[in-house]
Amino acid sequence: MRVVTISATYGTAGSQIGPAVAERLGVPFVDRAIPSAVARELGCTLEEALAHDDRAERGLGRLLSGTMRLPTVTFGGVDMYVPGAMPLPPEEFVRRTERILLETAQERGGVFLGRAGAVVLAGLPGALHVRLDAPIERRVRQTATLGGIGEREARKIINENDQARVAYVRTFYKTDPADPRQYHLVIDSTTIPVPACVELIVLASAALD
Template structure:
C-alpha cells in the first residue's frame, strides 16, 4: 500500500494530539490538525477567520446540539447563499481530508476525519481516552485555571466534540465501534500508545511479517 493515513480522535487532556505528533515524527510523515482550516480556506476562497470562528459559533448555538446536518460530500457552489454556511465549511475541510488521504501518508487529528474517510481502505482510526484524573492533571499543566474551572472546561470541550461529531455524522463520538483502535493513555502512557498504533498499523496493512 503506497500511503497510509492514521486518524486520531481524542478526549480533552488525554494527549491524543501529542501521541499523533509522536507517530508522525516516528514515521516521518506529515501531521495535520488546524492546518486543515488554512488549506480549506485556500481551496474555497473563504476567509480563514470564518473557519477558525466556526467552532465557537457552533458551541454557542443551542440548536446545533440537537440538530443533525449529516455530511454527504457535496460542496455548495459559490453562487449560493449557503456557500459560507457551517455545513459548507465542514464540507471543504472534508474535501481536504479526502485529498490528503488519496495523495500521501499522514496523521490527521480531529475534524471527524475517521468518519469522512470511513470507506477508505488505506485509513486506520484511533480514539485516545483516559480517566478524569489523568486528563485533569495533564490539562492543568498547560492552563492557569483552578481545578474546578478546568474540570468544567474539560467537560464542556468533550461535550462539544461529541455534539460536533453527532451533528455531522449521526454517530456517537465516544462509541468504540467507530474506531479501529481505542487506547487509554492514562494506563499506557504516550510512548506505549504510539507503539500500539504502530504495531496495529503493521498488522493491519501487513507491513511486517
C-alpha cells in the first residue's frame, strides 16, 4: 500500500501529476474527496468546508493571506477576513482534515495533494513526500500556456495561490512549505516533463520499501 504526499506550488502541474502517480501505484488520488468528507463529519455544507480548505479556489488560505475582501473579525487576536459567521473555528476543520488524511493513508493508501500532507503524515512509515516547485517566471509561462490566458493574469493567479497555501501551512503548522527538509524529492516540473516527473515519483516510492 503506497502513500505519496505532493506539495505543489501553482503552475507546477500538481493536478496532472498527482492522478497519474496514483494510477501507476494503484491507489486513490485523494483531493476533492477530503472537503466532502469533512462536511459530512461536521454536518456542514460543502461550501463551508471548502472555505477552510487550502486547495479550494476560495479556501482558508485566501482568508489568512488577506486576498479576499470580506467582513473582518478577530481570530486568535488577529484581524482577518472570514465569510460571515463561522459555525466552528477554523482549527476544527483543519483537525478533521488531518484525521481524514491519516485514516485514509493507513486504510487505503493514496496520493495526497496539498493540505500540509508532508507534515500531517510525516510519521507514517513508507510515505514518500514530494515537492513540486519552480521559479515563478517558468510557472507563469506554463500557467499562461496551459490556461490560455495572458502572463499578467497568470502571475496574479500564482501570487494569490502562493500566498494562500503558504499562509495555511504557516498558520496551522508553523513551518515553511518550501523547506526542502520536509521532502524526500523536490522536482522542477516546469523543466522536467510531466511523464518523467511521474516516473521519478513512482520509482522513489518503490525505493522506500
